[in-house]
Amino acid sequence: MTSGFAEPGDLGMRVVFLGTAGGPNPTPGRRGIATALIVDGDIFLIDAGRGVLDRYLEAGLGLEHFRAILITHMHGDHISDLFSFLMYGVGTAHGELPSGTAPLDVIGPGPVHAAVNGSDPFRGPPYPGVGGYLDYSYAGSALTLNSWSIGMPDLRALVRLHEIEFLPGTSRPTGSFEVFKNDGVTITATIVPHLEVSFAYRLDAIHGSVVFSGDTGPSPAVADLVRGAGLLVHEVMDLKALLRAGFPETHAPFFRQIHTDIDDVGPIVRQAGVTTLAVNHLLPPKPTTPKATWIQRIGDTFAGEPIIAEDLMSVAIGKT
Ligand SMILES: [Zn+2]
Ligand SMILES: [Zn+2]
Numbered sequence: 001m002t003s004g005f006a007e008p009g010d011l012g013m014r015v016v017f018l019g020t021a022g023g024p025n026p027t028p029g030r031r032g033i034a035t036a037l038i039v040d041g042d043i044f045l046i047d048a049g050r051g052v053l054d055r056y057l058e059a060g061l062g063l064e065h066f067r068a069i070l071i072t073h074m075h076g077d078h079i080s081d082l083f084s085f086l087m088y089g090v091g092t093a094h095g096e097l098p099s100g101t102a103p104l105d106v107i108g109p110g111p112v113h114a115a116v117n118g119s120d121p122f123r124g125p126p127y128p129g130v131g132g133y134l135d136y137s138y139a140g141s142a143l144t145l146n147s148w149s150i151g152m153p154d155l156r157a158l159v160r161l162h163e164i165e166f167l168p169g170t171s172r173p174t175g176s177f178e179v180f181k182n183d184g185v186t187i188t189a190t191i192v193p194h195l196e197v198s199f200a201y202r203l204d205a206i207h208g209s210v211v212f213s214g215d216t217g218p219s220p221a222v223a224d225l226v227r228g229a230g231l232l233v234h235e236v237m238d239l240k241a242l243l244r245a246g247f248p249e250t251h252a253p254f255f256r257q258i259h260t261d262i263d264d265v266g267p268i269v270r271q272a273g274v275t276t277l278a279v280n281h282l283l284p285p286k287p288t289t290p291k292a293t294w295i296q297r298i299g300d301t302f303a304g305e306p307i308i309a310e311d312l313m314s315v316a317i318g319k320t
Contacts, residue, residue, distance in 0.1 A: 110165025208318025266301025
């Protein structure tokens with residue numbers, strides 16, 4: 001682990017945490033959820049929460065090396081700056097493109113057509129997927145995009161969309177499935193327990209493998225996905241601290257289903273046999289218990305020292 005900036009031109013594979021704050025509350029020092037994975041200089045982004053572009057630039061990452069965005073699910077702390085990253089970031093980095101070229105892959109949930117087991121207590125179906133989110137954003141930004149069009153590509157032409165969609169009446173896969181492959185990286189996904197549709201992703205490259213749990217309750221699906229990987233990036237919450245801060249006790253059982261408490265991460269890691277664990281998506285986003293306590297509580301159930309992710313922290317994977 002290093003605390004320095006990533007060198008995108010380097011050979012090898014590394015994760016750079018750009019934003020590590022879970023949930024909607026803005027927090028000084030931690031941006032919304034976004035993590036960069038760099039593979040031999042190519043950059044993949046996992047989620048695009050609040051402040052992702054600023055952190056991306058602060059980390060010294062080059063937009064010209066940007067290849068793909070993976071969205072785990074459609075909660076705001078993971079997608080709030082997706083469109084602005086495309087418009088201000090990738091859009092300004094590319095001049096007008098030859099027709100038929102689309103240098104950027106966007107992978108994420110398709111639309112949800114119906115509630116799953118009535119599991120969402122907050123809002124009814126249906127929900128747009130990542131494509132619908134981008135379409136509405138394009139439409140709402142028409143004045144901007146028309147004004148800035150000189151020298152910028154049509155953002156819709158910039159993106160190759162890969163929506164993971166489950167049509168009504170079809171069954172959902174119970175194990176992992178491939179969602180993307182290019183010359184250097186294969187990406188597989190599995191469905192995890194977090195409201196309607198949420199994915200954990202595994203990225204395999206010649207240098208090693210890393211799994212991002214996304215938002216999830218404790219899940220054997222994550223343990224299956226991570227088997228043999230070098231690094232697991234897993235979400236975490238400190239439920240006791242949330243309750244002390246006034247979080248309603250009545251919501252606690254539901255939260256235990258859709259997020260993973262600090263005491264429940266270790267058993268997942270042990271089950272998977274992964275060698276390195278980093279926890280992100282901190283809830284509360286400004287921990288009220290010392291970092292050493294988090295490390296000790298997670299470490300009690302995991303034979304290793306967990307990494308508590310900070311914004312701009314960099315972690316190397318495998319042989320570099
Ligand atoms: Zn979240
Ligand atoms: Zn979420």
